[in-house]
Amino acid sequence: METTTSKTERPPEPPVRILVQTLTHLVPGNDSYERTMSILNRVCQYHWNCDFSVPRFRWASHNGQFALNNRRCFFLVDYGESQNDDEVPVLCYEWTGETLKPLPQLATDPEIQAKLKEEVPFTWQPSKREKPKLPIPKLIKSRLYCEEYIPISEMDYMREHPEDVKWLKDHLRPRLWTKFVAQMNANKSSGDPDIEE
Known part of the structure; x- marks a missing residue:
């Protein structure tokens, strides 16, 4: 320090x-x-x-x-x-x-x-506007750019939605896609197929 x-x-x-x-x-x-x-x-x-x-x-x-x-x-x-x-x-x-x-x-x-x-007011105030909920693929994209861990529930969602996996691959830098694939494959159940790079 x-x-x-x-x-x-x-x-x-x-x-x-x-x-x-x-x-x-x-x-x-x-x-x-x-x-x-x-x-x-x-x-x-x-x-x-x-x-x-x-x-x-x-x-x-x-x-x-x-x-x-x-x-x-x-x-x-x-x-x-x-x-x-x-x-x-x-x-x-x-x-x-x-x-x-x-x-x-x-x-x-x-x-x-x-x-x-x-x-970000100094004194907390309830928000006057609803924050839109991000779709899971966009949330995962944000997590990857911020170097945050992807929760298991979001990985499970992605396994069930191959179209969202394709969207994510098309919208990520290659090295971040590689990180996503590694996390998905490291946290899969025995019956789940690997995600291909």
Whole structure:
């Protein structure tokens, strides 16, 4: 882990938001969970000399397609409660692959401000719109790009729907298709046929 805040510098008091921008290939770890926790822990170590934990901290991420290099992605750590989201300070950083570097201009980007306010408010609010449920093939595609594990129930669905397997093959990069085939074949029942590459 990187060094923590110096003892002369006071850690930020809640309520506060910490926003980190980085590139997917700079985030250490082997899968989506490890990579996400790596950044969240670094943020908490940097400011509060502790690891990330729920419910003390809340988090969100955006564009964590770790199977692709050089993709801009974001991680957010919220700490505390507030009656007015507009008064919550946002501290911004860039993860360089080695350290958190202050990036104050990130907080003034209008697109980022809008996304934070509308999609990830500091104070949780029930969603006003229904989130459409993704079809399983699109959900699996997203999981593969984010380097997430595919649940057995979704693999079972795909075995029963060869047309969706074909769709997935047509819409994946070859190396991600190879990963999908390996997961499917490693988790099949004895009577199930192998999926062909």
